[in-house]
Amino acid sequence: MKIWMDGQLLDEDKARVSVMSHTLHYGTGVFEGIRSYASEDSTVVFRLMDHLDRLERSAQAMNLKVRYSKTQLRDAVIDVLCQNNLTDAYIRPLIFVGAGSLSLNFHAAQSPVGVLVAAQKWDRYFESDELTGITVATSIGRRITSQPELHQAKVSGFYANSYAATMAAQAAGAVDAILLDERGFIAEAAVANVFLVRGGKLHTPTCRAALAGYTRDSIIHLAAGLGLEVHEGDLTVEDMLAADEVFLTGTACEVVPVTKVDKKIIKNGAAGPITRQLHTAYQHAARNRHSFKSNVSIDKKSIAA
Numbered sequence: 073m074k075i076w077m078d079g080q081l082l083d084e085d086k087a088r089v090s091v092m093s094h095t096l097h098y099g100t101g102v103f104e105g106i107r108s109y110a111s112e113d114s115t116v117v118f119r120l121m122d123h124l125d126r127l128e129r130s131a132q133a134m135n136l137k138v139r140y141s142k143t144q145l146r147d148a149v150i151d152v153l154c155q156n157n158l159t160d161a162y163i164r165p166l167i168f169v170g171a172g173s174l175s176l177n178f179h180a181a182q183s184p185v186g187v188l189v190a191a192q193k194w195d196r197y198f199e200s201d202e203l204t205g206i207t208v209a210t211s212i213g214r215r216i217t218s219q220p221e222l223h224q225a226k227v228s229g230f231y232a233n234s235y236a237a238t239m240a241a242q243a244a245g246a247v248d249a250i251l252l253d254e255r256g257f258i259a260e261a262a263v264a265n266v267f268l269v270r271g272g273k274l275h276t277p278t279c280r281a282a283l284a285g286y287t288r289d290s291i292i293h294l295a296a297g298l299g300l301e302v303h304e305g306d307l308t309v310e311d312m313l314a315a316d317e318v319f320l321t322g323t324a325c326e327v328v329p330v331t332k333v334d335k336k337i338i339k340n341g342a343a344g345p346i347t348r349q350l351h352t353a354y355q356h357a358a359r360n361r362h363s364f365k366s367n368v369s370i371d372k373k374s375i376a377a
Contacts, residue, residue, distance in 0.1 A: 074155040076148040076189040079140070081155055087188060094169035094183045098176065099229020101168040102130035105323040106149070108191075110159035111359040114369045117149060117163070118323075118358045119286050121366035124165070126286075130225035131167050136185050138167055146368060148189045154375050162194035162324065166228075197263075197325035198247060203343040203351060205331030206320075208261065209246035210309045213237035215259035215281045224284055234262040245335065248320070250309070253281035257306045264322035266307075267291065268315040269346045274302040275311070287321040287354070290364070294353045300346065309333070317344030319351075326358075327351040 075087035095101040104123045109116050124142045131138050140148075149163055165187070172183030198206055216233045237249035241262070250266065253259040258266055259281040265288035268275045274295055276288065292302050312318055318330035318338050327350055329343035343351075357363035 073190070073192070074152060076152050078186050078188070079144075081151060084190075089168065089186070090171035092171040092174070094172065094174070094178050095228060097174060099227065099232065100134060100136075100178075101166055101228035102127060102134055102136065103164060103166045103226055103228060104130075106163040106165070107323055107326075107358065108153055108159065108161045108163060108370075109359045110372075111361065111369075114361060114372050115153060115159045115375055116359055116361050117153070117368040117370065119290070119364050119366045120146060120149060120368040122286055122364075123323075123366075125366075126224075126226065127165055127167065130227065133221045133225040134227060136167055136169065138185060138187060140187055145187070145189070148187075149191075150368070150370055150374075152189050152191045153370060156191055157375060158191050158193060159372075159375060160193065160195070161191045163189065163191045165189045168228075194324070197322070198328060200247075202326070203329060203348065205329040205341070205343055206247040207245070207332035207335065208248045208250050208320075208330050209241040209244045210250045210258075210312070210334055211252070212240045212244070212249040213251050215251040215253055224279070226283070231263075238262045246332075250312070250333070252309075253277075255306075257281075257308060258312065261320050261322075264320035264325050264328070266312075267319050267321060268307060268312055269317035269319075269344060270311075270315055272300070272346070274300055274346070275307060275315075276302065276304055277307050278304045285322055287323055287326065290354060290357065291321050291327070291350055293364075294350060294357060298349065298353065313338070315339070317347050319343075319347045327354050 073084040077087045104127045170184045241249035249262045265285045329347045361369035
């Protein structure tokens with residue numbers, strides 16, 4: 073596998089970071105998860121420029137000075153896909169702090185900021201088939217919130233909370249965790265946003281305590297095009313248990329139905345019609361270079377070469 077690292081394409085075993093990296097010790101990195109999809113005549117990197125915009129904002133929120141432009145990082149993503157002959161892929165850009173001072177107040181001169189872009193084939197985040205459905209557990213943990221400038225940043229260290237919640241959920245016999253906010257309302261899943269369907273209308277938590285995911289945003293956009301109402305507001309676990317349908321959205325998991333909450337079956341225990349409709353719409357949009365302005369298309373011949 074080829075990794076793009078600080079302007080060079082390297083074999084994976086040559087793309088090395090010191091064990092004294094500040095990010096390894098303190099979680100001071102920022103990252104994105106992006107997917108590319110094979111279409112009839114090209115590979116579409118879904119909402120790539122939106123993801124790179126957020127990566128830039130996350131770096132700024134963490135005071136990480138990146139020496140590469142979004143155009144350069146876009147080209148890095150394209151190079152990694154082409155060099156690894158990947159079409160349907162999961163892409164991981166990561167901005168990290170290198171070795172130097174182990175003080176929390178690092179200085180770039182002592183601990184330089186690096187960037188890498190990797191990609192791999194990753195068909196499904198959850199092991200079940202796309203529309204089989206998963207079980208989630210609630211009351212497992214809380215979504216960590218912070219000062220406003222960090223709240224919507226994808227910071228590596230924040231995901232220790234999601235990891236702990238996932239392990240607790242799996243120990244309870246579920247697949248994923250539902251995190252609550254400090255007031256006890258639903259925030260999000262461990263690495264995904266949450267949607268409920270009631271009476272043919274979509275409901276999703278506000279982003280007061282949830283990451284404003286791009287898959288979430290895409291689903292809201294696609295739902296409007298299908299004539300479906302979407303309401304953002306405070307939702308409880310009881311709302312989830314009483315819903316007609318529940319599903320999660322995220323770049324890694326895409327659109328996944330939830331069929332059990334705390335071992336209680338949702339409706340008839342299968343993916344509902346609106347979940348299926350939005351799953352189909354999302355898959356079509358992800359493979360269409362024109363569905364969102366921030367999509368980037370790569371000619372199929374470039375990757376085949």
